[in-house]
Amino acid sequence: MTVFHLRAAGVSLVLDTRGTASVLHWGPDLGDIDLSAPAFVPAVPPSSIDVPLRLSLLPSLAEGWSGRPAIENGHGFRTAEAHHQDQTLVVRSASPDATQEVVTELELTPQGVLRVRHRLTNRGDHEIVLPSLDVLLPIPAEASELLDFTGLWSHERSPQRAPLRHGIWSRESRHGRPGHDDAFLMVAGEPGFGFRRGRVWAVHLAWSGDKRIWAERSALGPSVLGAGELLAPGEIRLAPGGSYETPWLVAVFSGSGLDGLSDRLHPWIRATSPLSLPRPVVLNTWEAVYFHHDLTVLGQLADAAAEVGVERFVLDDGWFTGRRDDRRALGDWSVDDTVWPDGLHPLISRVHARGMEFGLWVEPEMISPDSRLARDHPDWILDGGAGPTWRWQRTLDLTRAYDHLLERLSALLSEYPIAFLKWDHNRDLLTPGVAHRQTRALYRLLAALKDAFPHVEIESCASGGARIDLGILPLVDRFWTSDTNDPLDRQSIQRWTGILVPPEYLGGHLGDGVAHVTGRTSALGFRLATALFGSAGIEWNLTRASPQEKADIAAWIAEHKRLRPLLHSGRVVRADSPDPAHLVHGVIAPDRAHAVFALVTLGTPAAALPPPIRFPGLDPDRSYTVRPIGVPPRTMQDAPPPWLAAGEVTLPGRFLSEVGLPAPLLTPEQALLLELA
Ligand code: DGJ
Numbered sequence: 308m309t310v311f312h313l314r315a316a317g318v319s320l321v322l323d324t325r326g327t328a329s330v331l332h333w334g335p336d337l338g339d340i341d342l343s344a345p346a347f348v349p350a351v352p353p354s355s356i357d358v359p360l361r362l363s364l365l366p367s368l369a370e371g372w373s374g375r376p377a378i379e380n381g382h383g384f385r386t387a388e389a390h391h392q393d394q395t396l397v398v399r400s401a402s403p404d405a406t407q408e409v410v411t412e413l414e415l416t417p418q419g420v421l422r423v424r425h426r427l428t429n430r431g432d433h434e435i436v437l438p439s440l441d442v443l444l445p446i447p448a449e450a451s452e453l454l455d456f457t458g459l460w461s462h463e464r465s466p467q468r469a470p471l472r473h474g475i476w477s478r479e480s481r482h483g484r485p486g487h488d489d490a491f492l493m494v495a496g497e498p499g500f501g502f503r504r505g506r507v508w509a510v511h512l513a514w515s516g517d518k519r520i521w522a523e524r525s526a527l528g529p530s531v532l533g534a535g536e537l538l539a540p541g542e543i544r545l546a547p548g549g550s551y552e553t554p555w556l557v558a559v560f561s562g563s564g565l566d567g568l569s570d571r572l573h574p575w576i577r578a579t580s581p582l583s584l585p586r587p588v589v590l591n592t593w594e595a596v597y598f599h600h601d602l603t604v605l606g607q608l609a610d611a612a613a614e615v616g617v618e619r620f621v622l623d624d625g626w627f628t629g630r631r632d633d634r635r636a637l638g639d640w641s642v643d644d645t646v647w648p649d650g651l652h653p654l655i656s657r658v659h660a661r662g663m664e665f666g667l668w669v670e671p672e673m674i675s676p677d678s679r680l681a682r683d684h685p686d687w688i689l690d691g692g693a694g695p696t697w698r699w700q701r702t703l704d705l706t707r708a709y710d711h712l713l714e715r716l717s718a719l720l721s722e723y724p725i726a727f728l729k730w731d732h733n734r735d736l737l738t739p740g741v742a743h744r745q746t747r748a749l750y751r752l753l754a755a756l757k758d759a760f761p762h763v764e765i766e767s768c769a770s771g772g773a774r775i776d777l778g779i780l781p782l783v784d785r786f787w788t789s790d791t792n793d794p795l796d797r798q799s800i801q802r803w804t805g806i807l808v809p810p811e812y813l814g815g816h817l818g819d820g821v822a823h824v825t826g827r828t829s830a831l832g833f834r835l836a837t838a839l840f841g842s843a844g845i846e847w848n849l850t851r852a853s854p855q856e857k858a859d860i861a862a863w864i865a866e867h868k869r870l871r872p873l874l875h876s877g878r879v880v881r882a883d884s885p886d887p888a889h890l891v892h893g894v895i896a897p898d899r900a901h902a903v904f905a906l907v908t909l910g911t912p913a914a915a916l917p918p919p920i921r922f923p924g925l926d927p928d929r930s931y932t933v934r935p936i937g938v939p940p941r942t943m944q945d946a947p948p949p950w951l952a953a954g955e956v957t958l959p960g961r962f963l964s965e966v967g968l969p970a971p972l973l974t975p976e977q978a979l980l981l982e983l984a
Pocket of ligand 1: 770771789790
């Protein structure tokens with residue numbers, strides 16, 4: 308047994324496997340050091356265990372850790388074996404009576420992302436009921452400020468900060484999906500950390516079911532971040548020989564604030580769950596027609612979409628048998644022949660004739676009590692249909708309905724040339740003890756469809772963005788970020804979701820002038836600038852747009868197509884702004900020769916002269932010409948800054964990052980797009 312030291316991209320992981328395996332350091336690169344010195348061994352305080360406290364990979368009471376353990380009621384595990392395969396460490400531990408074996412994998416990716424998971428196997432003769440199995444990692448004492456997220460429908464990933472005091476800050480998801488209030492990331496950092504400053508340590512659990520994620524500072528001294536599946540009593544029963552594997556804990560350290568987390572996560576996600584590029588510009592019919600499906604109207608919408616340059620036309624909810632509103636028909640996955648007497652063929656032919664791909668909305672995990680499926684298979688409904696409905700629907704027991712769903716979806720994908728499924732999930736489960744098997748069955752179903760129809764892309768949608776996580780990501784190609792297309796709300800939702808998820812995976816749509824969810828009126832330029840950066844689309848009845856609006860939209864799509872190779876491969880940066888009403892974010896090409904930035908005003912600036920526009924992340928020694936693009940924002944100023952009046956300015960990257968350019972005086976809810984080359 309030895310001390311292992313993994314290093315990658317400025318991160319070190321030190322794992323001591325002498326005695327009981329223990330992570331001694333996860334954080335900045337330590338360089339090439341001799342790790343045999345007892346540098347990590349603490350003193351023994353009074354009124355404590357009589358040996359130095361050492362947190363194992365599976366911390367427990369038995370080793371003196373009175374914080375939350377890795378296994379509730381677990382005993383001390385002893386390390387039996389450890390080995391090294393490239394950048395992965397594999398550690399085998401056993402319970403004192405040898406009836407439980409845990410194999411832990413720790414992988415440090417080339418981008419410096421650490422992934423950890425455990426697999427527990429029952430090596431005894433009796434069934435084991437597993438109460439919990441979590442992954443914990445130590446963080447240093449200076450990481451004393453927390454950031455995590457909460458939210459509600461159409462307001463996902465709302466940030467919340469708090470000091471980490473003695474005790475646990477623990478977030479739980481019991482929705483059977485991550486939920487609108489999903490903690491998403493648990494970030495602990497130096498007080499005052501921002502996008503560009505401060506050391507931060509963050510964890511995310513790659514899992515789409517129930518989970519808990521926490522930070523704990525113990526009066527014993529150590530602090531930890533932890534996460535695992537939230538198991539209901541009796542949910543995991545292991546027969547002799549049976550195993551349970553935790554989801555991956557994804558852990559990221561950054562020495563330079565939250566942007567440093569994205570600098571590791573985005574390249575890693577792009578390398579391990581690659582998308583087919585370029586991402587097509589989408590038109591989704593939901594806010595254009597809702598349930599009013601009519602071939603003539605949808606045909607005209609398809610024509611209008613093609614005219615402005617849309618590449619994928621997605622028919623949302625309302626196409627299947629009996630689905631005239633949200634109160635019925637989920638489960639009856641055949642095309643409604645009263646609305647579509649010739650099936651979807653005439654619409655798809657028209658979409659194809661206009662050079663677009665066709666996509667379709669489905670919600671396979673759900674069932675309406677008023678549906679043929681519910682009448683034929685009442686025993687497939689979770690809970691036997693007890694408890695309240697939610698959006699008038701119930702959840703299918705996927706372990707029972709699995710074959711049926713695979714057959715129905717396969718039939719649709721075989722009959723119709725469908726390039727894309729928007730896969731929705733519009734309610735919480737509200738049935739204790741099923742989230743694990745439902746989530747596993749969902750993953751199996753998605754994998755089976757991907758196998759059988761590899762060309763079909765899938766979008767993960769859950770009443771907007773209630774299922775955005777790295778567990779489902781390898782099985783999908785897009786996330787629906789939120790049901791709100793209001794650009795003011797979207798600025799914040801996209802900014803925070805984008806810490807973890809690269810922009811090209813996040814759907815962002817241009818909505819109506821009066822946002823359907825909030826009723827707020829927004830300028831077209833602000834809406835366009837907000838939807839530019841991600842997987843762009845439109846969710847608006849274009850047949851009602853004015854010729855000028857259509858011309859602006861067509862120009863925007865052309866600009867998006869020109870810029871998307873940069874937007875969807877570059878480095879995402881966000882400036883720390885001294886004025887919360889003034890945001891700057893951008894994307895910089897990997898060679899730093901080209902960038903697009905947005906100056907966004909959420910409200911009235913705090914001073915007559917707002918802070919200068921600083922452009923983080925540029926090459927300090929390169930010269931950039933900065934020029935405005937897109938629809939000019941509304942301003943209120945007697946004179947614009949001269950550089951903007953001149954139409955462009957050329958300055959060194961160092962100046963643009965450190966000093967910045969005087970900002971024009973944008974009125975609230977406006978955006979100025981700037982291209983740097
Ligand atoms: C919720 C989704 O988030 C919306 O985009 C839309 O697809 C509706 N469901 C359809 O019922």
